[in-house]
Amino acid sequence: MSAAAVVLENVEKRFGDVVALDGIDLEVRPGTVFALLGPNGAGKTTAVRVLTTITRPDRGRATVLGYDVVHQSARVRSQIGLAGQYAAVDENLTGRENLRLIGRLTHLGRGTANERSAVLLDRFGLAAAADRPARTYSGGMRRRLVLARALMHEPRLVILDEPTTTGLDPRSRNELWDIVRALVADGVTVLLTTQYLEEADQLASEIAVVDHGRVIAQGTPEELKAGVAPTTVVMTFDSPDAGRRAADVLAPLSASPPTVEGATVELSAHDGPGAVIEALRAVDAVGLAPSTLSLREPTLDDVFLSLTGRPAAPEQPPADASDDLVRTGGGR
Amino acid sequence: MTTTAAPTGAPRHSRLGWTVSDTLAITGRNLLTYVRLPQLVIFSTIQPIMFVLVFRYVFGGAIATPGGSYVDYLMPGIFVQTVAFGAIATGVGLAEDLGKGLIERFRSLPMAPSAVLGGRTTADLIRNVFVVSLMAAVGFLVGFRVHTGPGSFLVGMLVLLLFGYALSWGFALVGLSAPNAETAQATAFPVLFPLVFASSAFVPLETMPGWLQAFAGNQPVTVTVDAVRALMLGGPVVAPVLEALAWSLGLLALFAPLAVRRYRRTQ
Incomplete structure (x- = not known):
């Protein structure tokens, strides 16, 4: 065992x-x-x-x-x-009845089931709604x-x-x-x-x-995030030209070469907030100011990309064994 | 009493005891749903009440019945029709619970697996008791009279409730196999319709063409209606009642294991 x-x-x-x-x-x-x-x-x-x-x-x-x-x-x-x-x-049962039913079906005994329901309703902030049908x-x-x-x-x-x-x-x-x-x-x-x-x-x-x-x-x-694309800082400038100039001064700060698409520059950094401060200083020093700035945290897609070389989206919606199937009756 | 609530704690009941206790818990839960949504029960009584009124006052005059008045002939048929169509609710309710993921939740609990079906059919039996009592009251209001005695009347009620209970298990099987509640309902109707209407429930078999009589005379609705009629209106009782009981118990012996098996396989 x-x-x-x-x-x-x-x-x-x-x-x-x-x-x-x-x-x-x-x-x-x-x-x-x-x-x-x-x-x-x-x-x-x-x-x-x-x-x-x-x-x-x-x-x-x-x-x-x-x-x-x-x-x-x-x-x-x-x-x-x-x-x-x-x-x-159970939509038609109250919150308390929902819990008591499970208490009975898990063989707690009536007294214990009632006590436990009250404790949990209280703990999860449901005490005020305890006697309302769950459909509300x-x-x-x-x-x-x-x-x-x-x-x-x-x-x-x-x-x-x-x-x-x-x-x-x-x-x-x-x-x-x-x-x-x-x-x-x-x-x-x-x-x-x-x-x-x-x-x-x-x-x-x-x-x-x-x-x-x-x-x-x-x-x-x-461990998982270490192998994954770090935080991405996204800045948009007034013109593609300004974007290119910004990319030049930002290059030394980025973990991988910054990407430029039109007036938008993306750089990846292991320390997101720190990178933002440094990036703003660098562009400010050459007289540029981004019109928008955002941070993108790594997602499941990034993990997948780094692990498998492809994004996480399934190639096709799975028909039967799907995760989101409530019931899969044996024969169809 | 409840000394320990440890989930692994020594069972305070035998296995059978827990099965009964779980079945009662599920029964209570289903009855509570009927109480909270009385329209479920009310709608299932409107249709048979309309049938009573239509057959009593519209068609009744045109239907000749051997001896006695048509309303006396009619009401046993209405009772059986009511429990038969009421049994559909068992399948619809189960299909709904399945669709909402509630059955799946039950399956992850340390409860008796048979309690989900047992509790559902028991709740529907209790609901049938209520609905049939109401129909009896309606019947008495429109002139129905029992010709035997209160004892025979009650035995008749038991015979038809048993029939409804057996059908409930049949529709439990349908509900567990259907992809959703609408399909369960739609599947049940064409099965029940010929059974209820090609029977002795509303008209004497002798008025039907020969080929139809062959079917109508040998199916459970006719057999049950005839037994209930004998018990409530008089006539030889033993043979029809035994035949009705045999049909109900036979259907139960067939459908209950099939439904339980289907429940175990549903995943």
Whole structure:
């Protein structure tokens, strides 16, 4: 029995001709946040479905907290809390009823279920809305309810499937991130899937980049970002001529030769804010001033570009094994 | 009582106990939905009430029934029709839960897998009790009278509720196989329509052409209606009731395992 919280060993899963997981290997240390980072259709959700015992792997071995997902699935289910991608809540039940139902179904006992619901509603800022039907909740509130529900039975592993992909405003997203950080502080292991490098970077201590059903790179956020295009500073000047002159003086500051497109100059820098100050000084010294200036942080696309030489967008929308499929009934 | 809430804690119930407890929890959840969205139940009663009024006052006069009044002949048919069409709700509800990802959520919980289907069909059975009681009240208002006794009337109700319950499992299978709730509904209707209308529910079989009688005389709606009619209006009871029970139990024995199997395979 391994000490890892989650193990995937050469796990394969096909849906017809579509290979969702192509021999994926993974190991998550207990008490950490682990991010599965990858584009839509990479197999992230299929991996989650295997780990939550919803889907059986065709081949390979998967364990959660030492229990096999196929042979000890009941054990696994009692140890995990899943917050799925779609924030599927019982619309006609109140927030409190949603939590109590899960409490009953996770066999907490009525008293404990009631207590836990009250604590979680309070903790996630839902106490005031607790007795309103969930269909009246905003997107952020639904997300928090889904997360609260995943925590009802105090699972040792919490799985968050693309927690912020579906339209969350920045404030709700930050709140969610804070909650995840607090969970880990309590000793819970968190496995998170995301399409956003920023999210993985913010939360995870270890990231696995997934593509076409396998892990193509794994490491700490720092390790992954080290191989990736650094921050890009984008400046636009009044004329293409001014742009070219600016590029000349900026060249020594850029990690790679600056690109010029019309009046817009892009330079890459490892220290974004520092580079902005230096770049402004340099252009000011030759009497130029940019009309606009922006910073672009590296994205999943940049990671993919550096790892695979191609952007992260899937060549075609995956039909069946897609990450965003709620149901894939056996036969079609 | 609840000494530990540890998720791995020693079970306080037997496996069967948990299955019952989970089924009740899901039943409660589904009933709560009906209470919160009463239109779901109200709409499912409007149609049969209209059927009562149309057949009682529009067509009824033109339909000759052996002995007794048409309204007495009609109401057992209406009861069976009501539970039969009501069973569609089981499939639609399951298809909705699937589409919204709620079933997937249940599947990741340490609950009894059979509870999702058991809770849904139980809730729909309870809803049927409510709707059929309402239909009985409507029937009594428009002149329906029981010719036997309250005991036989209640047994008749049980016979038709069992039939509705068996059909619920059939439509559970449909709901689990359909890509969405609309399809579940659309699939169910053409199956039920000939069963309900090519039956003895509204007109005596003798008025139908021979080839249709062959079908109508040997299908579960007719058999159930005849049994309920015998129980409520009089006549020989044992054989028709046994035949109706055999049909319902047979359908249940067929569809329940198929639906459970389908549920396990849905992923």
